[in-house]
Amino acid sequence: MTKLRYRNALRALLTPAELRVFARLDTPQKIQTFLDRLPANYELDGDTVLSPRRMLQTRVAHCAEGALFAAAVLSFHGKRAWLMDIQALPRDQDHIVALFRERGLWGAISKTNHAILRWRDPIYRSPRELAMSYAHEYCLPGGKKSMLTFSRPFSLARFAPKRWVIASDDLHWLMDALDASPHVPVAPAQAMRKRRRSSRVELLAQLVLEWPDPRKRKARRKAKPKTKGKKPRRP
Incomplete structure (x- = not known):
């Protein structure tokens, strides 16, 4: 197609309200600003991968849902869009972004x-160059670098x-299809061990x-006052 x-x-699939939202987000920068203003989806009722329509209805998003929404809006404006899956150590969480050119x-x-x-x-000459910009900051709370692989650009136009x-x-x-798509290691094993x-x-x-x-806000309201507390960990 x-x-x-x-x-x-x-x-042709969108409601009038959805059309208005998609139409005004006519640059990647505007899409990012829109997503920044949405609260994080903490999946309080279990794991979710909301479609762009359901994301607009619930007004929350995590990385995968934000990337899917961004790809949908880019496609709405006739632009090519891809997903990139960044895989990390099992103790960490993977991350997904929407790519554009x-x-x-x-x-x-x-x-x-x-x-x-x-x-x-949009300053990177290749998907790999962009992916590597995340490698240094991707780490566990104790400081161990955790980024392992990244996917090749994954086009949603096949669906x-x-x-x-x-x-x-x-x-x-x-998400299963994205996870099973070709991924590229960040670096050879010896270099990874020396990070x-x-x-x-x-x-x-x-x-x-x-x-x-x-x-955590609810827990703090119920808890008794304490003089010291543990530092929060990345969710």
């Missing part, structure tokens, strides 16, 4: 609740927009949350 036909098929250079739209792993300006843009069911099948741990000041940045966990 050509970009024009895909765009038209996607537009401007003037032949690659950028990324990223929904995250942290001060790291965020938006990337009819009806399957993922307006789906009422969670899109776990799509230096993040310094203390770098780890402090990981404690910054844009949207606090509502479960």
